[in-house]
Amino acid sequence: MLILKILSLEPAHGYGIAQRVQQVSREAVQLNQGSLYPALHRLEQKRWLKAEWRPSETGREAKFYSLTRAGERQLALEKETWDRLTTAVQLIFNEE
Amino acid sequence: MWKLLNLLPGRRRRMEKELERELRYHVDRRFDDLVRSGLSDAGARRQVALEFGGVLQVQEEVRDAWVWRWLSNGQRDLQYAGRLLRRSPVFAATALLSIALGIGASTAVFSLIDQVLLRRLPVSEPDRLVYFNWRGGTLSTGWGYDYLNSYPLCRELQEQRQVFDGVVCRHPTTVSLSIGQQPQEVRAEIVSGTYFNVLGVQPRLGRLIDPSDDVNPGGHPVVVVGENYWRNYLASDPNVIGRKVSVSGYPMTVIGVAPATFVGMDPLAAASLWMPATMAAQAGNIDAYWDQLLNRRAAWLHVFGRLKPGLTGEAAKKTLEPWFRTMLENEPSTAGFPNVSEEQRQRFFSSTFDLQAVPGGLSASRRAFQRPLWMIMAGSVILLLLASLNVAGLLLARGAARAREFTTRMAIGASRGRIAGQLLVESMLIALGGGLLGLLAAPALARVIVFFLPRDGDVALHIDGRVLAFAFLASVITAVMCGIAPALQTGRTPLVASLNDRSRVAAGGGVWLRKILVAGQLAFTLVLLIGSGLFVQTLTHLHDNLGFDSSNLVTVSVDPPANGYSEADAERVMREVLQRLQAVPVVERAAAANSGMLNGGAASTMVTIDSGRRFASDRAAARMRVGPGFFPTLGTQVIAGRDFDERDVRPPGDKPRAYRTVIVSESFVRRYFQDQNPIGARIGLGNRPDTKTTIEIIGVVKDFSRRTLRDEQVETIFLQYFDNQSGDGTFYVRIRGRAETAVSQIRSAVAQVDPELPVTLTIFDDQVERSLRTERMLASMSSAFGTLALLLAVIGLYGVMAFVVTQRTQEIALRMALGATRPAALWLIMRDAAVMIAGGTLIALPAVWALRRFVEADLFGVSSLHLPTIVVAGSVLALVGFSAALLPAWRAATVNPTDALRL
Numbered sequence: 001m002l003i004l005k006i007l008s009l010e011p012a013h014g015y016g017i018a019q020r021v022q023q024v025s026r027e028a029v030q031l032n033q034g035s036l037y038p039a040l041h042r043l044e045q046k047r048w049l050k051a052e053w054r055p056s057e058t059g060r061e062a063k064f065y066s067l068t069r070a071g072e073r074q075l076a077l078e079k080e081t082w083d084r085l086t087t088a089v090q091l092i093f094n095e096e
Numbered sequence: 097m098w099k100l101l102n103l104l105p106g107r108r109r110r111m112e113k114e115l116e117r118e119l120r121y122h123v124d125r126r127f128d129d130l131v132r133s134g135l136s137d138a139g140a141r142r143q144v145a146l147e148f149g150g151v152l153q154v155q156e157e158v159r160d161a162w163v164w165r166w167l168s169n170g171q172r173d174l175q176y177a178g179r180l181l182r183r184s185p186v187f188a189a190t191a192l193l194s195i196a197l198g199i200g201a202s203t204a205v206f207s208l209i210d211q212v213l214l215r216r217l218p219v220s221e222p223d224r225l226v227y228f229n230w231r232g233g234t235l236s237t238g239w240g241y242d243y244l245n246s247y248p249l250c251r252e253l254q255e256q257r258q259v260f261d262g263v264v265c266r267h268p269t270t271v272s273l274s275i276g277q278q279p280q281e282v283r284a285e286i287v288s289g290t291y292f293n294v295l296g297v298q299p300r301l302g303r304l305i306d307p308s309d310d311v312n313p314g315g316h317p318v319v320v321v322g323e324n325y326w327r328n329y330l331a332s333d334p335n336v337i338g339r340k341v342s343v344s345g346y347p348m349t350v351i352g353v354a355p356a357t358f359v360g361m362d363p364l365a366a367a368s369l370w371m372p373a374t375m376a377a378q379a380g381n382i383d384a385y386w387d388q389l390l391n392r393r394a395a396w397l398h399v400f401g402r403l404k405p406g407l408t409g410e411a412a413k414k415t416l417e418p419w420f421r422t423m424l425e426n427e428p429s430t431a432g433f434p435n436v437s438e439e440q441r442q443r444f445f446s447s448t449f450d451l452q453a454v455p456g457g458l459s460a461s462r463r464a465f466q467r468p469l470w471m472i473m474a475g476s477v478i479l480l481l482l483a484s485l486n487v488a489g490l491l492l493a494r495g496a497a498r499a500r501e502f503t504t505r506m507a508i509g510a511s512r513g514r515i516a517g518q519l520l521v522e523s524m525l526i527a528l529g530g531g532l533l534g535l536l537a538a539p540a541l542a543r544v545i546v547f548f549l550p551r552d553g554d555v556a557l558h559i560d561g562r563v564l565a566f567a568f569l570a571s572v573i574t575a576v577m578c579g580i581a582p583a584l585q586t587g588r589t590p591l592v593a594s595l596n597d598r599s600r601v602a603a604g605g606g607v608w609l610r611k612i613l614v615a616g617q618l619a620f621t622l623v624l625l626i627g628s629g630l631f632v633q634t635l636t637h638l639h640d641n642l643g644f645d646s647s648n649l650v651t652v653s654v655d656p657p658a659n660g661y662s663e664a665d666a667e668r669v670m671r672e673v674l675q676r677l678q679a680v681p682v683v684e685r686a687a688a689a690n691s692g693m694l695n696g697g698a699a700s701t702m703v704t705i706d707s708g709r710r711f712a713s714d715r716a717a718a719r720m721r722v723g724p725g726f727f728p729t730l731g732t733q734v735i736a737g738r739d740f741d742e743r744d745v746r747p748p749g750d751k752p753r754a755y756r757t758v759i760v761s762e763s764f765v766r767r768y769f770q771d772q773n774p775i776g777a778r779i780g781l782g783n784r785p786d787t788k789t790t791i792e793i794i795g796v797v798k799d800f801s802r803r804t805l806r807d808e809q810v811e812t813i814f815l816q817y818f819d820n821q822s823g824d825g826t827f828y829v830r831i832r833g834r835a836e837t838a839v840s841q842i843r844s845a846v847a848q849v850d851p852e853l854p855v856t857l858t859i860f861d862d863q864v865e866r867s868l869r870t871e872r873m874l875a876s877m878s879s880a881f882g883t884l885a886l887l888l889a890v891i892g893l894y895g896v897m898a899f900v901v902t903q904r905t906q907e908i909a910l911r912m913a914l915g916a917t918r919p920a921a922l923w924l925i926m927r928d929a930a931v932m933i934a935g936g937t938l939i940a941l942p943a944v945w946a947l948r949r950f951v952e953a954d955l956f957g958v959s960s961l962h963l964p965t966i967v968v969a970g971s972v973l974a975l976v977g978f979s980a981a982l983l984p985a986w987r988a989a990t991v992n993p994t995d996a997l998r999l
Contacts, residue, residue: 014122035154035157037115037158038154061117
């Protein structure tokens, strides 16, 4: 879900996504960079992501991933599930 | 599913390249960033590796995301298995060929069984078709086979609209058809006017026979021809409608062409011509001078009804019951009802009927084909099983040899399932390959099988979805059967032990499994050997059962009435043909008779015998009409009294008369005269109280086979051919020299009388062979399979023994060093072989006992548990088995202890 969320803002390449996750989560989430790629490929095989090669900010060609329609739907779905879960947890904690 | 696309090699290569580029980019960027943030080159490289992990692992995990792991494993296993098979071509060829033969044969038989027994008629809603069977004393004279009914009854049933949407009647026949060329024998159906309409068959051209053609007897000279006949013999002539044709010498007109998909109610005897029932007397060729269309006691039609939708056969029967009862009660007051005894009358009134569902139509050949086909099916399944056992044995042997490979692989982390999977992939490759080869061979095998069927039939291999599915399923089952034992066997032994112990090769468990497989093979082999022994004896017994010499004998059948001759002219033709035949130089003798022999059928009749006291026969005697010289021509002996001679022949030109003289068979005398002299006694045809006994017995003849070679010698009476109507029949001709050489001379002799007259000429030996086809097939198939099985089993046995010997060489050497004698060592090894052979026999004997019912009907003159056969087969197996075992055993016994123990 994190990957989908990050990509929903703008297309990015693998390295970029890794940096981004660390940045956004203020270093709290340490993404194992090695396990990022299998995840990306799985999402691509599920047709939630599409990929294209284009020049990156350093000028070298990089594989940029972006969200597909199906990916957007999936993100919405997962966000909803997540919201429901967190709301539920919140409710339990706020009871006292 | 589109993940499968990722297996395509081109696509796969591109994906691999992109993945590498992608990962390289990541690593390089990270490295650059780290260097920029102040790390040294070496430090940065270490940091990247720490963060990222192994590039290879990542690649591997990404690949898992591309395709399912088992699938890519399977792909690799397949490549590996292919390489292995290429490396041992002999093993691969044996395995592939035996499986191909098994699958090919069973697929071919399946296709034939599908057609003969399972396929439905290509008409609309065949499931609603029922066949009307009148059971009990119909008091009718029948023309044809199975349940026959009269034309008036057929018309009455058509009125039973509360149960039927329609009723069709048909009579299968063979007519001589000529459309402006030589007359040709074709199969035809004589049908009711409702026929095509009720079956829902649409014309290919013109119109089909309809109820308007079924009104006035003799008034509708129209025919429909089949599309195949139209294509093959009429050059697909679009103007065929309206063409004049001659059917059995009667002029008729073509009104339409039936579609190729429809070949009549008998799918195994395709009809090429249809004519309305109203023309049966004129063109039907049912019997000479047959005119029984309106006779209620003439049974010649098969009657089928199409049930109303939703109506069951049972319900329909209940609804029809009152009609049937009324019909029975009214029948005695109809014209032509015979004067019968009270008992026969009672049997008539207590007759019943039923409605039998016939979605597949009605076929005379179906029953005849059923048994042989199932026998071949059983044979090919056994062959397939044997081949599987063999392949399983070979895979096990290879498994043992590869045990080190497998244990090594397991030691570095392969799972047991992974290796078992690999073995299954190997057997799958063999089985599917074999299945594919088998499918290619199936058409040829099907032709061989069809040739062996006991009579002609329109069956051939049709490869369709069902047949393909069958072949595929058979292959997969075979693969599992071959692969399961070796697969289960892998990884049974503890890793460390097998890696350390180099002499035992970690296959101790594999050997007993292989021994069981070999015992199973030996059991199958024994069953097949016993079977082939029985079938070969059956064949010999049947040959001997003929009762006369069949070589140099030719039969010549002609049917002048079917070709437009009047009764008196036909008779003149017959006598002339006989004279011409007798005048042919190579002809030794020739005689007339009313029918051919060994074609499965025979007329029979009850008789009344008057030999001082008058009594009726307790069962029907077979009857045949033969002319003077018939018995000498056949080579059978008249053992008492005299043969027919010119005195018995009705002078030419006289009207047919009642029979005066008869010759009876030996068995007839045995049954009805015991020790009395039958010569001079009188008999009458029929068993009514008023039957006249006016026919004098003038001779007794030895028994011989007439209907089939399997005849129990039934009582037979031979009437004088020339007493009654003698306008058609069969001449028996004994040739000097080889029968084949006389064929053209015989044909020209007949042609001198009438060049237009069709002649059916049969070389009697061919006829004998033909009637023995199924038996010959069983004998040769079981012999061939038996030999093949013996070979496979011996190879298996030898393999196991050789393996055991190499395993136990050290042990034997040790024993011999400690004083064991050579015979003792030999016995040590041979004991294993003895156990396997004994085990196989122990499995086989109950199997033979269980299978005896299955083969009994196909045996003749030998019991299914014929002890000498079993003993001989067992001895052959034991002898061959021990010889195969002796070689390795001898090697073991002659081993030099010092050589073997030095290791």
